[in-house]
Amino acid sequence: MALIEFENVSKHYGDTIVLENLSLTIEDNEFLAVVGPSGAGKTTLLRMLLSQEAPSSGRILIDGAPIAPEPMPDRGVVFQRYSVLPHRTVIGNVMTGPEWQAAPFTGRLFGKARQLLKARAQDMLDRVGLGGHAALYPAQLSGGQQQRLAIAQALMMNPKVLLLDEPFGALDPGTRRAMHKLVLELWSEHQMTVVMITHDLSEAFHLGTRVIAVDKRRHDPHAPHRYGSIITSDFDAKPRLARQLARAAG
Ligand SMILES: Nc1ncnc2c1ncn2[C@@H]1O[C@H](COP(=O)(O)OP(=O)(O)O)[C@@H](O)[C@H]1O
Ligand SMILES: [Mg+2]
Numbered sequence: 001m002a003l004i005e006f007e008n009v010s011k012h013y014g015d016t017i018v019l020e021n022l023s024l025t026i027e028d029n030e031f032l033a034v035v036g037p038s039g040a041g042k043t044t045l046l047r048m049l050l051s052q053e054a055p056s057s058g059r060i061l062i063d064g065a066p067i068a069p070e071p072m073p074d075r076g077v078v079f080q081r082y083s084v085l086p087h088r089t090v091i092g093n094v095m096t097g098p099e100w101q102a103a104p105f106t107g108r109l110f111g112k113a114r115q116l117l118k119a120r121a122q123d124m125l126d127r128v129g130l131g132g133h134a135a136l137y138p139a140q141l142s143g144g145q146q147q148r149l150a151i152a153q154a155l156m157m158n159p160k161v162l163l164l165d166e167p168f169g170a171l172d173p174g175t176r177r178a179m180h181k182l183v184l185e186l187w188s189e190h191q192m193t194v195v196m197i198t199h200d201l202s203e204a205f206h207l208g209t210r211v212i213a214v215d216k217r218r219h220d221p222h223a224p225h226r227y228g229s230i231i232t233s234d235f236d237a238k239p240r241l242a243r244q245l246a247r248a249a250g
Contacts, residue, residue: 002064003028003193004049004161009058010228011044018044020217020228021058031187031194033208033237035201040214041229042197046163049195050075062161073101076154077163084138084149091134093149094121097157121156128152128182144175148182155186162187164196168203180207204237211235 004026011019018041026032036042047053048060051071060067062074084093098117100107109117125131128148130141138146147167154162164183168176184207187194198204204211214229 001028002026003030003062004195005061005064007059007061009048009055009060011041011048011053012056012228016225017228019214020230022214022230024212024231026193026195029191029193031207031209032196033204033211034195034197034214035199035204035211036214036229038199040216042214043165045214046077046165046195046197049161049163050077073097073157074160075163076157076159076161077165078147078150078154078167079165084146084153086138088137089134090130090136090138090141090149091118091121091125093138094124094152094156097153101157124152124156127186142175144171144179147171147179151183151186155190158190160193162192162194164194166197166199169199176203183207209236209238211237 002025004024006022006024009019009022010017022045034042034045044053048055049067051067051069054069062068085096088096095117096107098120099109102113102117103109122131122134125134128151130145130148130152133141133145138149141149150167168179171179180203183194186192196204196207201211211233212231212235213233215232216227217230217232218227220226
């Protein structure tokens with residue numbers, strides 16, 4: 001089933017055309033990797049999915065209905081450098097989203113409700129390998145651990161769609177491999193749809209069930225802003241991913 005639909009979506013900032021007449025259907029449970037050169041409009045695409053930006057024309061549907069104009073908890077996001085709350089502990093960071101959702105005025109839960117949430121947060125931290133770090137502060141974590149914290153934080157809201165904007169770009173190769181494994185596991189466990197931006201083509205094909213490239217259709221050296229990006233290729237990577245999962249399973 002189509003979970004997300006872009007219908008003839010264009011985006012421009014003033015004279016600068018960023019995306020041009022983009023149509024894209026994303027299926028439920030798809031792992032879509034988006035590649036393209038810097039400045040192609042990948043982050044803009046993601047920000048529209050988060051309702052942080054509105055299309056200049058065209059529309060975006062989620063589950064067949066126009067996307068809510070406000071950011072909603074059904075869409076979780078992890079950016080390349082995530083700003084976890086520095087003054088809250090690791091477990092406090094993971095509890096923050098659900099606390100504000102349950103208690104919109106105070107962001108605080110008490111008693112039994114708090115205990116239940118704390119137990120769920122601890123489970124999630126165990127899941128991403130941070131179970132022993134619950135009482136630390138973000139500054140005491142490595143880069144890879146902070147990204148795992150950001151992913152745990154996003155997953156605590158049970159998002160239908162997980163949006164990843166170059167989330168592993170800053171990590172060393174070993175940590176990156178561990179994160180790939182973790183994300184594939186969480187994706188298959190949580191039945192999520194993932195949209196991941198990366199500039200690393202091998203990462204795109206390693207993780208994605210589908211890989212699309214966005215780029216300008218034409219480059220006019222005299223007027224680089226005149227043309228926006230379109231989808232220049234769309235590749236079904238499922239057969240490849242099935243092999244990866246089989247290999248990972250043993
Ligand atoms: N808020 C904004 N105002 C004006 N221009 C913007 C804004 N956001 C992005 N852009 C421009 O849109 C283009 C695409 O940016 P972006 O989506 O960040 O590309 P990518 O993520 O593919 O590198 C760039 O030329 C950028 O300068
Ligand atoms: Mg970007």
